[in-house]
Amino acid sequence: MDNDTQIITEGLAKIRTGGNVFYNPVQEFNRDLSISVITAFAKHYSEEKLQKKSKGVNVIISNTGSDSVAEACTKCDDGISILEALSATGLRSIRYAKEIPRVKEIIANDISHRAVEDIKRNIVDNAVTNIVHPSHSDATLLMYQHRKENQFDVIDLDPYGCPSIFLDSAVQAIKDGGLLLITATDMAVLAGNTPETCYSKYGSISLRIKSCHEMALRILLQCIESHANRYGRYIVPLISLSADFYIRVFVRVYTGAYKCKFTTSKLAYVYHCTGCDSFALQPLGVLKKNEKNNKQVKFCIPTGPAVSQKCEHCGHSHHIGGPIWTDPIHSPDFVQEVLKTASDKLNTFKRIQGVLSVISEELLDVPLYYTLERLSGVIHVEMPSMLVLRSAILNAGFKVSFTHMNRTSIKTDAPTKVVWDIMRCWEKKHPISKKRCIENTPAFNILAQPPEKDYSFEMHPDANPESRKLGFVRFQENPLPHWGPGFKATAMVGDQKILKSKKNQGKRKREASQESVD
Template sequence: MAADVPNLVTEGLAKTYLPKGVFYNPVQEFNRDLTINVISEYGRITREENANKKRKQLKKTTPENSGFSSEMEREEGAEDGVNVRLSLDTDDIAPGVVHAGGLRILEALAASGLRSVRFCKEMSGIKEVVANDYSYDAVETMKKNIELNDVQNLMTASCDDAAMLMYKASRDKKKLFDVIDLDPYGGPTLFLDSAVQAVKDGGLLCVTCTDMAILCGNASEKCFAAYGAMSLKSKSCHEIALRIVLRTIDSYANRYAKYIVPLLSVSVDFYCRVFVRVYSGPQKVKESASKSAMLYECSGCSAHYLQPLGRIVESVLPDGQVHKKFTFATAPSVNKLCCHCNHPHHIGGPLWSAPIHDMNFVNRLISRVRINEEKFGTSKRVIGMMTLISEELPDVPLYYLPDKLSSVIHSMSPGFLPIRSAVLHAGYRVSLSHAAINSIKTDAPPSVLWDIMRCWAKIHTINEKRIIQGTPCAFILGKEPELAANFELHENAEPESKKLGLLRYQNGKKDWGPKAKATNDFHDQTEKRKQNQNKRANKRLKKDIDEGRYKQHYCANFRKTGSCNYGDECKYSHDIPVDEATPTT
């Protein structure tokens, strides 16, 4: 076999060798671009937080005329032989410079190390990037890529079990990481316990899940085994997946008196990606039960309801302080049968019921990407997706799809703008969800949505044959609407992101799905898939031909024209009786 010549891939400012057997998926450039911007903005926020802490300390310990800059910008002495710069804003500093007070980043499953190389070359304010992988071949490739990109001062290659590496780091406060990036093949649950321990107080966890099949309800029992939650086959399954992942991370953090604050959660392409800050605080941990909920979704009409697992009762003390009492939630939130269609409910969860985005952070992220738009290959998509997320209702979990609502009552779909207008005219809020095109995220209760659909059915007559007794359609249309829906175009019906023509729901390109797990097989995986297409069908076809099953039928071409291009190789019979042959003209 000829020596394996590695491919040279360029992405952003990084160049990487990619020999056979080292995992790389070009479709996830969006993932990497987004991550670089999120970590950069997170670094800026932590610098602001640290500056504010130092400012408060200075106010306590120094006179007002001490002469220190209000912006806390000053040069300090060398520390451990490295020049340190303490500044509220390090965006003016060129990437590739070591900052002793900067971020320590761990890419626990680095493969080729492409992501880590991009961190070093495209981000400022970094102290160290540790790129780890369990594969010796992958680590050797990483070392070559470190030299190729001249980032030896920032990046270190590590060959270790990812979980063990993080467990060891958690035992020493000096070795804790500011940022941990987990992008495994499949699910991340094997690494979450160690990750929440190895990240600093207020640190950032970036977690990718590509096992969307089980998170979206295809194997709920497997989802329960991995994430401790039951997934549902629902039209809002992609947001359910995000909320299951967030709740799972929070549950791991709670065991160590820690809790999470989601900054950004996206469901895109074939995976979901969440960015959460992990804090220490036993009192705040007590609130996690009230941020978790079971999901009841009707099996007939898809109306959904959340049942919180805990409840917080607040009271104001005489001194003005707010006292929180943690108590039991009351249940159930629904009857045994759905009040709209008389069908039973399916139970999912537990899942995260609190907001899944920090809207202030999302807006800051949009501003950052706009300023650096020319630096990233997927900037337009990042801006479009983040703008779409900024329009979401943060306090409304899950969403509906107009197509699903109309299919329940067998009517034509009301379309995107008419149903949004009807919800707005009824006095409720409505937005899209980034997880599904034409989705309806609204604080209107299901009863209002079904009243709107009843009004729609009166305007667009439904075939009586479709209204079968005992079906959800019959139960829903059997009631008169209590609301007079107005489908006239509302001025706020069209989202701003659509008016601006932003790139929001991008269609997948060729081979856009998840790649196969990295192996030492030197054959191209795409070529192997092509070779194996219809492999079983072709085997059955050959078997049928060998057994003469097709010879029991006459060749249609020979029967019609008296000739066949396949001749004696035709799998059908040419022995056609004269009285059955079609006369030729």
């Protein structure tokens, strides 16, 4: 065995890899969750086929697709076809073959010749040659080759960085009703550090706001929808996840030109106050029901803007971001299905259980969120406990939830005015020092306005969510070993490929030296 060879055991797979093919153990949660999602999807997809057959739709179903013989690591002739477009070691594809039932075929593709050699060896070692087939190709080219015939039921895109270059081909190579699994790791771009780069890659302006992780998910979803709409297709998100150093979405893709007309009503620009972090949404389109026929919908352009030139709460100006996806980012029914089918033998099962439980409690029709520390920090007031603030919102007659993206998140349908009124009432009970209330600051302008009513902070019976009562692992601590996205794989097309970091060493000095010579 080569000295550079690594032996990796994860789930039911055991693989060998050499050279600089990329493997990140932190992503085990990603792979475990993907297995759970595809397992639930495959079951649901099989049931949909049977329903279509019973309605007379011409769908070929063999007996091998029944629940009684649905076993992992066994080829199912009427099962799902999966493409892992960026396979690297082949670990994910092998785990899919060995741990997901109702699978017909898996294509494990990579552009690196050395990576494909690893994939071939690992497929044989794990005895999944009947299901997993290696492919040495450019991912986008491979998907374009499948856009008309032999489309895939599932396509998994887990690139290093931005996935946008793969989306055009992916939305064409997926079957009607198929599942796309897409990861993005360029969080600095999506979270507002470089909004101009975000626009060039995703067609949306990102903002540096406290709910940047949810905004990142919604930017990615609108980007996928935009690519799908060009071909008369649209998406339905099943689960949208922010975890560790990446975001991951699971969406179904459907065909329907008429349904694409609803897209503008699912998108909005975001007005973000630079002083108090309040936000408002400006939809791109609105739907109005026909007065004569409620089944008919009229597509209209909304009036705007949604805010005044200065923030009504603190008097500061706004930044404009987006467009972002404003429709639900999860399917509650599907989340429950994944919770039921997820195997407790997975190493990260407790985390899957906890995260999905929080997701199942999230408010679906409320984009973005506040954070407890920011609401308190803006007006320099003593921070209330999470249960106290949640109780105040519930006592006011509004809904509130956590989001899995932030342990101090406040997601609520209460108007921003009500949220600040509640904080004003809290400040009355816990007055701040006059030295901290400087004229024309957000704190001064917000506290200068009296609350419209006195809000109650009495403990509400629904303030403590079920996932918290049950003690689920809801918010993951930073895994110190191997933390972060790691380095990009260097086992690429040719042996002449060198690390970008090494290539750029001393670049500025070389350029300066060249300029002095010239």
